[in-house]
Amino acid sequence: MPFYKDYIYPYFVDILGDPVPIRKVRQQIIPLAQGKVLEIGVGSGANFVHYDSTKVDKLYALEPNPGMIRLAERQQRKTKLNIEFLDLPGERIALEDGSIDTVVSTFTLCTIPSIVDAIQGLIRVLKPKGKLIFFELGLSPDSEVQHWQKRLEPFHHWLFQGLYLTRDIPALLVQGGFQMEQMGAGYVAQFPKSLSYCWWGTAILQSGVRHS
Numbered sequence: 001m002p003f004y005k006d007y008i009y010p011y012f013v014d015i016l017g018d019p020v021p022i023r024k025v026r027q028q029i030i031p032l033a034q035g036k037v038l039e040i041g042v043g044s045g046a047n048f049v050h051y052d053s054t055k056v057d058k059l060y061a062l063e064p065n066p067g068m069i070r071l072a073e074r075q076q077r078k079t080k081l082n083i084e085f086l087d088l089p090g091e092r093i094a095l096e097d098g099s100i101d102t103v104v105s106t107f108t109l110c111t112i113p114s115i116v117d118a119i120q121g122l123i124r125v126l127k128p129k130g131k132l133i134f135f136e137l138g139l140s141p142d143s144e145v146q147h148w149q150k151r152l153e154p155f156h157h158w159l160f161q162g163l164y165l166t167r168d169i170p171a172l173l174v175q176g177g178f179q180m181e182q183m184g185a186g187y188v189a190q191f192p193k194s195l196s197y198c199w200w201g202t203a204i205l206q207s208g209v210r211h212s
């Protein structure tokens with residue numbers, strides 16, 4: 001349904017995706033970005049205002065949905081950031097190997113269709129001492145909440161255009177070649193528990209991880 005995806009869903013994400021508890025985490029982690037930054041699935045640009053523009057030389061803002069890019073361009077005007085939009089999926093990052101200091105993903109690894117390929121792409125573009133900043137939704141440790149996450153996933157997968165409620169993102173990051181540097185976790189925001197279990201923090205490359 002291209003009309004829903006391009007015109008309704010972007011406004012849903014814009015309105016629902018930044019309540020105060022989520023914004024507080026964004027304020028805590030996004031200023032850690034520095035140098036050449038790649039943000040995947042920037043959506044309506046909710047993170048843009050939280051970057052420290054004195055530390056960010058350039059922000060590659062990857063987003064495949066043109067409706068999202070239209071909203072993100074409005075946010076861009078509120079910042080001094082040097083932003084280049086890349087209208088590509090995160091599984092096909094058109095940047096050179098080892099060229100990026102910081103990769104940012106907030107609520108994108110929980111949405112992106114091919115997360116394993118996306119993680120390999122992030123590892124490929126990161127410099128050896130590069131950092132991933134993440135804030136993602138996913139599988140609760142509570143079995144009762146997991147039960148509801150499994151039941152509700154198909155509906156939310158449609159409503160939020162690909163959102164998964166049952167991914168264990170930290171485990172996938174570690175399997176893919178990242179090593180956690182710092183991580184917080186818990187139910188964030190006033191949404192039902194099935195929709196609000198999150199992890200946030202930073203990760204670096206495991207030593208010896210291969211650039212393909």
Ligand SMILES: C[S@@+](CC[C@H](N)C(=O)[O-])C[C@H]1O[C@@H](n2cnc3c(N)ncnc32)[C@H](O)[C@@H]1O
Binds near residue numbers: 013
């Ligand atoms: C839940 S929204 C999060 C938006 C934003 N990062 C935020 O924190 O508010 C998920 C985003 O992932 C994007 N997305 C979906 N498939 C993608 C893909 N294959 N590659 C990159 N981004 C994708 C969507 O268009 C959407 O903007």
